[in-house]
Amino acid sequence: MNASLTVTHLARRHGAVQAAADIGFAVDAGEIVGLLGPNGAGKTTVIESIAGLIEPDEGVITICGIDARARPGAARQKLGVVLQSTGLQDKITPREAITLFARLHGTAADPAPLLARFGLDEKADAAFATLSGGQRQRLALALAFVGAPQLVLLDEPTTGLDPHIRREVHDHVRAMRDEGRAILVTTHDMAEAEQLCDRILILDRGRIVAEGTPAALIAEPSAAIRVWLQASAAPACGWPAALPHIHDLAGEGAELRFTTGDLNRALAGIIALLDGEGLAIAAMRAGRATLEDVLVQLTGRDPRG
Numbered sequence: 001m002n003a004s005l006t007v008t009h010l011a012r013r014h015g016a017v018q019a020a021a022d023i024g025f026a027v028d029a030g031e032i033v034g035l036l037g038p039n040g041a042g043k044t045t046v047i048e049s050i051a052g053l054i055e056p057d058e059g060v061i062t063i064c065g066i067d068a069r070a071r072p073g074a075a076r077q078k079l080g081v082v083l084q085s086t087g088l089q090d091k092i093t094p095r096e097a098i099t100l101f102a103r104l105h106g107t108a109a110d111p112a113p114l115l116a117r118f119g120l121d122e123k124a125d126a127a128f129a130t131l132s133g134g135q136r137q138r139l140a141l142a143l144a145f146v147g148a149p150q151l152v153l154l155d156e157p158t159t160g161l162d163p164h165i166r167r168e169v170h171d172h173v174r175a176m177r178d179e180g181r182a183i184l185v186t187t188h189d190m191a192e193a194e195q196l197c198d199r200i201l202i203l204d205r206g207r208i209v210a211e212g213t214p215a216a217l218i219a220e221p222s223a224a225i226r227v228w229l230q231a232s233a234a235p236a237c238g239w240p241a242a243l244p245h246i247h248d249l250a251g252e253g254a255e256l257r258f259t260t261g262d263l264n265r266a267l268a269g270i271i272a273l274l275d276g277e278g279l280a281i282a283a284m285r286a287g288r289a290t291l292e293d294v295l296v297q298l299t300g301r302d303p304r305g
């Protein structure tokens with residue numbers, strides 16, 4: 001087995017809140033796994049537990065075969081972390097920061113290759129405070145890369161970045177994966193998750209509620225097609241609570257929203273219902289469900305908060 005990270009029965013409370021409960025998953029070498037979920041789902045709690053920044057109440061975390069809770073120092077050597085804030089001082093330069101991180105890692109790495117790889121040559125000796133958002137994020141990736149980690153944890157690595165820089169960060173993350181590293185990434189951007197992740201874990205209220213490739217989650221038969229429909233008027237007795245071949249039914253006035261795996265049969269049922277009331281379909285939109293639809297369906301909440 002080549003899992004770079006295994007997490008079993010991870011649990012953590014923050015006061016009265018069960019932020020993580022019985023979390024279990026693995027990330028293999030050469031794989032990008034996305035941790036998705038609405039605000040407060042527990043994503044940061046899971047990442048910080050793996051990074052050794054908070055102490056879980058229960059669970060086993062193994063990083064490249066090392067028990068991370070029993071041997072945090074040894075596990076840290078295998079790990080690179082990009083958190084939401086770098087915590088760097090305004091005056092430090094990228095060259096100094098990389099040198100400092102290398103020293104903390106117990107290596108004396110030459111910063112030049114990392115500065116070049118992450119496009120920071122020109123800013124190598126500029127103060128952190130003068131770097132743009134994209135340059136700061138490239139520096140955060142470079143710092144996570146000190147010590148050539150086998151597992152990289154990225155907590156919302158592209159939040160607040162423009163689309164061009166976001167694509168650049170994606171390319172760096174894919175390159176890390178293609179070198180055989182394991183990547184665990186959190187994001188609120190469903191399009192990003194769909195493009196970047198080989199596999200996705202959906203978290204809700206501290207628990208994993210779904211897991212699979214983006215394509216498999218979207219192709220979940222009951223949710224494959226998302227439909228909005230408007231009748232010529234609201235049905236006299238309202239919309240029924242359930243109809244054959246229809247899921248996530250939400251009707252209001254003349255409008256109906258639902259998901260279905262069989263549009264023919266779903267529409268046949270609706271047409272029969274409308275015919276019975278002397279009504280017709282006035283307008284309709286149907287399309288492939290997105291990862292965002294899947295997440296809303298599973299958690300009942302908007303992934304962007």
Ligand SMILES: Nc1ncnc2c1ncn2[C@@H]1O[C@H](COP(=O)(O)OP(=O)(O)OP(=O)(O)O)[C@@H](O)[C@H]1O
Pocket residue numbers: 014015017018019037038039040041042043044045046
């Ligand atoms: N230090 C803390 N003290 C008290 N409660 C906390 C603390 N940290 C997190 N929580 C709570 O634990 C739950 C999980 O929070 P966490 O930050 O892990 O979620 P998240 O999925 O990363 O959210 P977001 O997408 O908003 O970053 C939330 O209910 C949050 O309010």
